[in-house]
Amino acid sequence: MTNSNNADEEDFDEFFKKFTSDSVFQMERTKFPFRVIWLTEDGEMTHETEKEDWTHSTFHYEDNYATRQVDGYTQEIKLFGDSVRLEQRGVDNGIYVDYLFIRENGKWILFTGRDYSD
Template sequence: MKKIITILFIAVFCQLATAQQKAKSNSENFNTFLKKFNEDKNFQLSRVKFPFKIKTIDDNLEDIEVTMTQKNYRILKLDDKGMEFRQKIILKPNKAVIEQRGIDTGIYADYIFELKDNKWFLKTWVDQST
């Protein structure tokens, strides 16, 4: 009886591992997604779930949390074509962070994306630019 349970356990585990690998291989490529996100306004809007919370600073340089609605949202250009900041992409299996750091400017922002149902979505950002 123990052998049957062990064999069933191994079979189920192998099927789950195979399903996870298949789902991973069907996931959208982040760089391809980001290119389209930057170029196509409608695509960008389709990959943002409104409303969402962002963290920023107020006029007194105090941290605040703000709810971003579609009405208040401005189209983002998250490409690294800028002389005033450096951009770095940190990519994990289900999360990506685009860090923008100013070069002799006050730019300091992180844009956080998550992979949901094999598609990338903007989740939030933290902007502590001064």
């Protein structure tokens, strides 16, 4: 994935590799409180995680995750200029999660999450 037209702008692939492997870097590049929007029967609900409660996420994915017997899902990264959406979609289940990364001042940050799983 190529996404940087300017030498001052961070490449998403390089950022993501470090973001997923370095817990300190991940905390530095996550907007806190980290907000996740959940879809409920009553509408949207928001949950916020403070920095001290953050758990490092590797976003590790292997192709065989799509064919697992339980909770199979796919993961795809989609680039939209200065934003990236990491999509996790269930296979024959209700998993439907997005993570939004945005580029601010040339640097990528994890901005928010949306969980519309059922």
